[in-house]
Amino acid sequence: MPPVTQPSYQQLQARVAELEALLTEREDIAQANNKLLGQLVDSSLANVFAADRKMRLVAINRTARETFQRLRGFVPQIGDYIPQFLANQPDIMGRLAPVWPRLLAGEAFIDTISLGPPDDLRHYVIRYNPLRDEQQRIQGGYMFAYDITERVAEQERLRQTEEALRQSQKMEAVGQLTGGIAHDFNNLLGSMLGALELAEQRLGQQRYFDTARMLDVGKHNALRAASLVQRLLAFSRQQTLLAQPVDVQLLVADMNDLIRSSIDSHIDFQDLTQAGLWSICIDPQQLENALLNLCINARDAMPLGGTLRIGCENAELDKDQASSMDLPSGQFLHIRVDDTGIGMSKDIMQRALDPFFTTKPMGQGTGLGLSMVYGFVRQSGGQLRIDSTPGQGTTVHLYLPRDESITPPAPCVAPEEILEKPQHRPYRIMLVEDQATMRLVLSEVLQELGHEVQVCEDGLSAFNALREGPLPDLLITDVGLPGGIDGQQLAGAYRSLASEAPVILITGYDITSSVASSLPAGPTEVLCKPFELKALAQRIDRLLGVNAYLR
CATH class of the missing domain: 3.40.50.2300 (Response regulator)
Structure with missing residues (x-):
């Protein structure tokens, strides 16, 4: 075996120098990497803070410093005790106090908060994380706070725009109702005036039974007029309501006078809804708005007259049926609005749900009716489908999910008549x-x-x-x-x-x-x-x- 040659001193020195150079290079790379990471964090759009277990600030980026200076008038410094410099900022301290124990317990989570005065709220999404050392021991916590104020404002502007469109469509429908309402009111007022005039004559003739009969006719027509006004007011008012259990048969029954007032006298309206079917959880006024818009569309499709029907039935959709309509399988209430009008071609039917698409002459429609009905139905977890044949008519199908959470309230029952007036002290x-x-x-x-x-x-x-x-x-x-x-x-x-x-x-x-x-x-x-x-x-x-x- 040949003898092992030991490296010379010069060789060892060269090797050590080589290793030192390599180590220095790695340290330089690490430092450069850390510097780059620091610059990235410092320039981040997020407000970045880090604190030790004793709630002393150990890191704050430039965005956070500028945010504090702009909105609060001071800049926190490394080493500051957080409860002390936030003593005059109760809105921030009130949000931080309950989350700090969660961080020290090792929990990472996301929160959305609003800070500042009511007339100048700022909205933030905050990501909280525990701060750990190399042995994974918790040494404090850090957070990235993203200012989403503009996003929230944009969402609010979008909501207001959608609400304005919805109300605009409502008022367009109310405008189209005006002629029918005026016609019905003239009839009701005419019959009331006639009944009162006859009652006055019969009273002078001492025909008291006939007088009472004429007064009853006048009262009946006055109540019909009042009901019509209430339906119109309820339909047109601008108000956002929460979804609630709805019996569609009762809802459509309440709408009958309003629907008949919105269509021409040569159109036969048939309410084919049935009692005892499944209830749905929905905004009742928006459903009324949707059904009335469908009825107005049907009226316009029958200029020479025809038949308009509204019906409903329970529908159990299996997996294949539901999948074909982009719905989950389950129980739905199927509402149908049928007309015997001019119908739609395939090309028009494919575009019927597009916003602002209309076949009506300029100034007679915005083209928003069907698209807003579709949007409302989809937001309610349902689906809208159209069947139409040129020259034969159109059917609009609404599938709305059954509500099983709350039993619909029982219809109100008139209080029992009391035959004799009880005695009571005068109030x-x-x-x-x-x-x-x-x-x-x-x-x-x-x-x-x-x-x-x-x-x-x-x-x-x-x-x-x-x-x-x-x-x-x-x-x-x-x-x-x-x-x-x-x-x-x-x-x-x-x-x-x-x-x-x-x-x-x-x-x-x-x-x-x-x-x-x-x-x-x-x-x-x-x-x-x-x-x-x-x-x-x-x-x-x-x-x-x-x-x-x-x-």
């Missing part, structure tokens, strides 16, 4: 109404019920009467009053003197609007003009705990 009631005829009628009714009535013509005189006392047991007031004080303000003043005082608000607008929402808590009833006098008596009984119904 003191303040009536505030600016219309002389209505004031006279209501005052007579309240006295007939056995109550003591204090009548005021405007909000200011009623307000002064409340201050002077004695306080009434019940306030009945119109919402729209002259005198500088409206009904809601008057009710608020009444409640400030007696916190649980009962109030009945009377309004000429939609009864479902939140006219009482701004009042302090307390028993409140809302009556929408016009109303039956018995309804007023029932509201009084409910609030005062008596059973004196008007006969």
Whole structure:
């Protein structure tokens, strides 16, 4: 075996120098890499912070320093104690305090927060992570905060634009209803005037049975007119509602007068919806809007007359059926809107759901109706399909998922008639109404019920009467009053003197609007003009705990 040759001293020195150069090169690369990473973090759009276990700042990037300087007027420094420099920034400290223990426990998570004054909120998405050393021991925490204020503002602008489009489409439909509504009202008013004139004649002839019959005709037509106004108000108002369980048969039944007013007299409307079918969870007003738009489209497709039908049925979709409609398998309510109109060609049918596409003449449609119905149905978890044959008609199919979470409320049942008027102590009631005829009628009714009535013509005189006392047991007031004080303000003043005082608000607008929402808590009833006098008596009984119904 040949002898092993030991390296010379010079060779060892050269090898050591080589290794040192390699080590230096790696250290330079590492330093350069760290410097580059530092520059990248410093220039990041994110606000970057890091703190040790004692909540002392160990790192902050340039974006975060500039953000603090711009929005808070100071710049945190490395080594600063976070609770100390945030002592005058309670909105930030209040958000940080609950998350710090989670970081020290090793949890990584994402949060979305809003900071700043209400008129200048800034919105952030924050990624929290524990800060670990080489042995993976937790030494603190760090966070990347991304300012998404502009994104939130853009989403809000988009939401407002969509809402404006939706309301525009609603108002277009309301505009198209005007002719039919005017026609129906002229008929109703004509029959009311005729019935009242006949009643006056029959009364002079002492034909009391015929007088009562004519008065009943006038009352019936007045109620029909009131119902039509309420449907129109409910349909046209601009309000975003939450989805709720809906019985489509009841919803369409409520829409019948509105639909008949929107179509021509030579079109036969048939409501084929059925009771007892599955309910759906949906925004009822948007569904009304969708169905009415489909009915108006059907009307325009039948210029020479025809038949319009709305029907519904339960539909159990298996996997293949649901997949063909881009839906999950399951239970759906299938709503059909059929017409016997001119129909659509395949080319038009393929474009029918495109926004702004319309076959109507200029100025007679925006082309948004079907596209917005489609968008609403898809957002509600359903699907819309169109079948159409030129010259034979069109069917629009809506598939909406069954709601099984809540049992639909039972229909309201009229209170049982009481044959004899029970005795009760007279209550003191303040009536505030600016219309002389209505004031006279209501005052007579309240006295007939056995109550003591204090009548005021405007909000200011009623307000002064409340201050002077004695306080009434019940306030009945119109919402729209002259005198500088409206009904809601008057009710608020009444409640400030007696916190649980009962109030009945009377309004000429939609009864479902939140006219009482701004009042302090307390028993409140809302009556929408016009109303039956018995309804007023029932509201009084409910609030005062008596059973004196008007006969």
